Amino acid sequence: MHVTHLSLADFRSYARVEVPLDPGVTSFVGPNGQGKTNLVEAVGYLATLASHRVSSDAPLVRAGADRAVIRAAVTQGERSQLIELELNPGKANRARINRSSQVRPRDVLGILRTVLFAPEDLALVKGDPGDRRRFLDELVTARAPRMAGVRSDYERVLKQRNTLLKSAALARRHGKSSATSGADLSTLDVWDQHLARAGAELLAQRIELIGVLQPLTDKAYEALAPGGGPIALEYRSSAGAAGEEHGLPPGRDELYERLLTALGEARKQEIERGVTLVGPHRDELVLKLGQLPAKGYASHGESWSYALALRLASYDLLRAEGNEPVLVLDDVFAELDARRRERLADMVAPGEQVLVTAAVDDDVPGALVGARFTVAGGEVARV
Structure with a gap:
């Protein structure tokens, strides 16, 4: 199981962003406060209908916007599905699967599975x-x-x-x-x-x-x-x-x-x-x-x-x-000593899809070779 494309509209700091993703390891690198965690938070929300950072949806909607949209294409084996969540603080959230008529948000559960580890x-x-x-x-x-x-x-x-x-x-x-x-x-x-x-x-x-x-x-x-x-x-x-x-x-x-x-x-x-x-x-x-x-x-x-x-x-x-879940490691390696960092990297490197966030390149262990994006100023660019 892996995400092939992530699209956000008015989610956290992003007015709009499109991120193509590959299987294997993908690292998002950039200074703190630039939006790295926002990207993987959105992936985690699609899998659990909850944020690992806040208990309500209101902080997830960009300031000045009425709603936020998270959309992702998910591939499992030969099957691909498009899931979409519309977050409406104070109102009922909405969901769609494969652009079909509206379904209950909890109907998307199970399409994408993640395991997310973060400092929290x-x-x-x-x-x-x-x-x-x-x-x-x-x-x-x-x-x-x-x-x-x-x-x-x-x-x-x-x-x-x-x-x-x-x-x-x-x-x-x-x-x-x-x-x-x-x-x-x-x-x-x-x-x-x-x-x-x-x-x-x-x-x-x-x-x-x-x-x-x-x-x-x-x-x-x-x-x-x-x-x-x-x-x-x-x-x-x-x-x-x-x-x-x-x-x-x-x-x-x-x-x-x-x-x-x-x-x-x-x-x-x-x-x-x-x-x-x-x-x-x-x-x-x-x-x-x-x-x-x-x-x-x-x-x-x-x-x-x-x-x-x-x-x-x-x-x-x-x-x-x-169904192998997507593994998300959000700003984890900076918190670990060198021994635990290398052991963790060796354990997760073979995963079907591993998403990593880090403030600097040196925080990403050498065992985690794969695609790399820089995140700064609201822009997400592939290196």
């Missing part, structure tokens, strides 16, 4: 649990695009359930009954079932993913930092439904029952606090280095190696499952 990924190790949950869910969706719908359903139910709980909590604080406040707590059982159903599907996918990701992460970490392990990925669920130490992990039906039970046990506290306390949105992926959590204990170099190992493991997993 240090948050996978040092950041909040939400960073690690997002990592799992994006990889789950890359493996099974239908999970985008499950995630959307879960977020919708969670939002509505939280609204009900918040209304009930406010009523209690002001001495009102739930009925007079409009918070009908009799519907909580129904919301619990909806939340547990979508949550069990997401939880099952996360647990299964961790099982197959663990050995790949071990392998990548050992390659980057020989003798630096062992490492372990440990899932901690708010419903007590993590992977089993013995035998197979629990199935969806069992996870559904565990979530329902945990929601029932937490109901009194949830009503008091006005928020849902049980579910995948409260779970944690603990990254362990030896017997200790990497967060707070790993050195800076160890944290970088761990974050890189997670991304490389994701890349190896997707590649093994049939």
Whole structure:
């Protein structure tokens, strides 16, 4: 799988830009602040419907413009497809495939798959649990695009359930009954079932993913930092439904029952606090280095190696499952010491398509031979 052409209109700093791309390694080199990352950010957005830099679409639209358009031609084997996303902050985004009539944005998921590593990924190790949950869910969706719908359903139910709980909590604080406040707590059982159903599907996918990701992460970490392990990925669920130490992990039906039970046990506290306390949105992926959590204990170099190992493991997993993703390395090599830089370059050089950004030519390791573009002053020019 590779991108053969990238076209942007009013995306970030670009009023318009056209970038033809080849398989193999392509490097975008130029001073900071010139738009290198904007190019690979657009590629990543097409694959995940999200930016690795910001949480909303508004910053992606060029100042003064109403919308932004990302368009890319993607080739997989003998098949080529054109995907287009129109970003409309404050309104619904639009999507087209092969210039056909409009489809839902999430329908483009799976056409292009990417694994993107950037300096922001240090948050996978040092950041909040939400960073690690997002990592799992994006990889789950890359493996099974239908999970985008499950995630959307879960977020919708969670939002509505939280609204009900918040209304009930406010009523209690002001001495009102739930009925007079409009918070009908009799519907909580129904919301619990909806939340547990979508949550069990997401939880099952996360647990299964961790099982197959663990050995790949071990392998990548050992390659980057020989003798630096062992490492372990440990899932901690708010419903007590993590992977089993013995035998197979629990199935969806069992996870559904565990979530329902945990929601029932937490109901009194949830009503008091006005928020849902049980579910995948409260779970944690603990990254362990030896017997200790990497967060707070790993050195800076160890944290970088761990974050890189997670991304490389994701890349190896997707590649093994049939469609080699585009690998994006955004301003990564400048952050690494010489040893890790060369090891990483040797590991990724054979990829079907590898996109690299760097501030100077010397930041691109010699093993990454391929096309090179300079990026400056809003212009992208092939060298």
